[in-house]
Structure formats: structure tokens, C-alpha cells
Amino acid sequence: MTDLPPNPGELLREVARLYVRAQRAAAECCGTSNTQCHILTELGRSGPMPLSELGARLLLEKSWISRAVETLVRDGFVSKQPNPADARSWLVTLTASGEQRVATLNATLNGHANALLADLGKREQQEITRGLQRLHRALCEAQQSGQAAMNNTR
Numbered sequence: 001m002t003d004l005p006p007n008p009g010e011l012l013r014e015v016a017r018l019y020v021r022a023q024r025a026a027a028e029c030c031g032t033s034n035t036q037c038h039i040l041t042e043l044g045r046s047g048p049m050p051l052s053e054l055g056a057r058l059l060l061e062k063s064w065i066s067r068a069v070e071t072l073v074r075d076g077f078v079s080k081q082p083n084p085a086d087a088r089s090w091l092v093t094l095t096a097s098g099e100q101r102v103a104t105l106n107a108t109l110n111g112h113a114n115a116l117l118a119d120l121g122k123r124e125q126q127e128i129t130r131g132l133q134r135l136h137r138a139l140c141e142a143q144q145s146g147q148a149a150m151n152n153t154r
Helices: 008-030 034-046 051-058 062-075 096-117 124-151
Strands: 078-083 086-094
Touching: 008 034, 008 078, 008 086, 008 096, 034 062, 034 078, 034 096, 051 062, 051 124, 062 078, 086 096
Parallel strands: none
Antiparallel strands: 078 086
């Protein structure tokens, strides 16, 4: 095992990097590429959305998101229709098969996360859960503040 970074920021980045890598490996058993997994889980979390918004949320270029969505359409996991709110864009929606794939993917990823925490005592698990909840709130607040700042500059 390598030495842990002494700085909390470095440690958080290292934990996030290792966790994302492990989650990607766990998700591979579901038969979907990492990009497709991101698309499916985002649609599962947020519901139907325009293709452009999906790309923006996932920080993917239009060509990447378009190719991945086309593959998911071909495989029957999402549908793509003209957006009723904007005829110039496409609305991407999970199909019933896509919803099943998201449920399987979420179960796999949650099982992996739970297995990582299983060796910890109940008290440590509770402490980590509370810390993650605070971190989640801080990230959500920072994202909302950033969006508000972006909206004020437009």
C-alpha cells in the first residue's frame, strides 16, 4: 500500500480517483461502456432530457454523447424523439429495457460500495456516512452557487 497523501484535498482526490476506477471495473460486468453507464444512470436519476443537456451534465462533447446515445437506441435502452419543447433538439428517454439495465447497474454499483464499507465497524460506517452526507451537501451547494453565478453573467 502506498503512503496516504497528508493533505485532505489530495486524499479526497485520491480516494475519488480510486473509487471511480473501481466502480468502472464493477460496472463492466453489466455489458455497457463507461460512457453508456453514465448516460443510463443520469437518465435514471434525472429522467428524460434533451441530448444537449445530457452532454453538458456529463461533460461530454456532442460527438461522444451522440454516438453513445445512438448505440443505446440501437440496443433498445433509450429512445430519442424530437423534443416537444424545442423542435431543434432531441429528447432522450429510458425504455423499459433501459430502466431494467439502470436497476441492474445501480444494484451492482451499490453492492460494490457496500462491500468496500463492509470491513468497517458500524460506528465507522456511520461516521463515513455522515461525512459523505456533509460533503454531498457542500458539493450541491457549490454547484448551485456556480450555476447561479453563471446565470448572473449571461
